Amino acid sequence: MTTAPLLRVDGVRAVYGDTVALHGVSLDIAHNEFFALLGPSGCGKTTLLRSIAGFERPAAGRIELEGTDLLGMPPHRRPVNMMFQSYALFPHLSVERNVAYGLEAEGVGAAEIRRRVGEVMEAVRLAPLAKRRPGQLSGGQRQRVALARAIVKRPKLLLLDEPLSALDRQVRASMQLELKRLQHEVGMTFVVVTHDQEEAMSMADRIAVLRDGRLEQLATPQELYRAPASRFVASFIGTANLLDGRATAAGIAVEGLGEVPVPHSLAAGEDATLVVRPEHVVLAPVAGASSAGVLRGEVVDTYFLGGASTVSIEVAGLPAPMLATVPGTTEFARGAGVELRFGEASLVSRDPAEPGSVGTSIPTSAMPAVPADQSASV
Numbered sequence: 001m002t003t004a005p006l007l008r009v010d011g012v013r014a015v016y017g018d019t020v021a022l023h024g025v026s027l028d029i030a031h032n033e034f035f036a037l038l039g040p041s042g043c044g045k046t047t048l049l050r051s052i053a054g055f056e057r058p059a060a061g062r063i064e065l066e067g068t069d070l071l072g073m074p075p076h077r078r079p080v081n082m083m084f085q086s087y088a089l090f091p092h093l094s095v096e097r098n099v100a101y102g103l104e105a106e107g108v109g110a111a112e113i114r115r116r117v118g119e120v121m122e123a124v125r126l127a128p129l130a131k132r133r134p135g136q137l138s139g140g141q142r143q144r145v146a147l148a149r150a151i152v153k154r155p156k157l158l159l160l161d162e163p164l165s166a167l168d169r170q171v172r173a174s175m176q177l178e179l180k181r182l183q184h185e186v187g188m189t190f191v192v193v194t195h196d197q198e199e200a201m202s203m204a205d206r207i208a209v210l211r212d213g214r215l216e217q218l219a220t221p222q223e224l225y226r227a228p229a230s231r232f233v234a235s236f237i238g239t240a241n242l243l244d245g246r247a248t249a250a251g252i253a254v255e256g257l258g259e260v261p262v263p264h265s266l267a268a269g270e271d272a273t274l275v276v277r278p279e280h281v282v283l284a285p286v287a288g289a290s291s292a293g294v295l296r297g298e299v300v301d302t303y304f305l306g307g308a309s310t311v312s313i314e315v316a317g318l319p320a321p322m323l324a325t326v327p328g329t330t331e332f333a334r335g336a337g338v339e340l341r342f343g344e345a346s347l348v349s350r351d352p353a354e355p356g357s358v359g360t361s362i363p364t365s366a367m368p369a370v371p372a373d374q375s376a377s378v
């Protein structure tokens with residue numbers, strides 16, 4: 001038996017003048033899920049979030065929370081809270097008064113307010129700063145106040161619009177973990193809007209990737225990475241080597257490269273793109289005469305990233321350099337000749353405007369053989 005979703009978005013279409021911001025988006029969000037709406041600027045993420053909150057009225061479609069129609073309800077009556085990018089804190093009120101404000105406005109009793117505010121201040125680790133004003137806090141601390149204020153009202157659904165965008169890189173990374181911990185601790189459903197794929201990947205249970213007002217793929221971060229449904233998702237999520245080609249009986253004939261033997265169910269001649277993640281490109285020094293199925297290239301550059309390095313390799317016939325991830329201590333001299341093999345890849349249909357096409361992850365065993373000791377340095 002599958003449990004009913006908390007939120008059901010069904011065929012939501014949103015229009016501003018002659019711009020169609022959402023072309024009939026449908027998705028379900030489960031109870032206690034950490035859900036991310038991800039996509040490039042202008043893809044419709046904020047419009048969808050604002051439609052759920054009640055600040056936009058869709059032209060068509062339904063939005064239901066536990067089976068109850070939300071669209072007929074004004075924003076303040078919806079059991080939904082939204083945390084804005086700007087945080088919108090009251091500068092003249094202390095942290096605890098900012099947090100208590102919404103409960104006071106609802107007429108909750110003083111003892112109950114004290115108890116609930118105290119609990120939430122502990123949860124977001126703000127208790128020692130309770131008497132300060134927003135102007136006396138860091139960006140990360142202000143963000144916690146905004147979160148506390150949204151959580152204290154115990155909404156069934158908390159909507160967060162780019163919640164970490166005002167924070168610098170380091171604070172962002174720690175707040176990602178913090179948000180995830182908090183969501184788990186308060187047992188609330190979070191929907192986060194972000195254009196940062198790393199942020200979505202690190203926090204969300206599931207991610208809806210939007211593109212030009214359409215849902216491109218809805219899956220767990222792992223599924224999006226391993227089996228992207230389109231060329232767009234493959235390039236938007238993580239780094240990918242995209243090799244365009246055509247299906248043949250035995251694999252994919254990659255332009256400029258020849259046939260890569262991979263299993264697939266495409267008709268011969270159909271356009272397809274092979275997606276190879278950099279960590280699945282295995283490098284070895286050139287040894288002896290070239291053999292069939294083994295690619296050769298020349299190292300263009302190596303980018304040291306600490307624990308790992310990214311090596312950029314020019315391969316004759318390919319339009320862009322291939323990227324390979326190797327352990328950070330491995331040295332690859334510029335100009336060195338290397339052999340490349342693919343340990344794993346996935347296949348997507350070539351047409352980028354084809355949502356819903358199903359990505360297939362191809363296991364290592366089905367790819368050209370890669371000896372275990374191929375990550376040697378040159």
Ligand SMILES: Nc1ncnc2c1ncn2[C@@H]1O[C@H](COP(=O)(O)OP(=O)(O)OP(=O)(O)O)[C@@H](O)[C@H]1O
Binds near residue numbers: 017040045
């Ligand atoms: N109030 C508005 N009036 C007219 N067009 C709008 C309005 N709000 C959004 N749009 C347009 O609707 C589309 C979707 O916008 P939306 O803000 O939902 O995108 P987004 O994915 O959240 O982008 P961003 O990451 O830049 O905030 C865009 O083309 C945008 O220009």
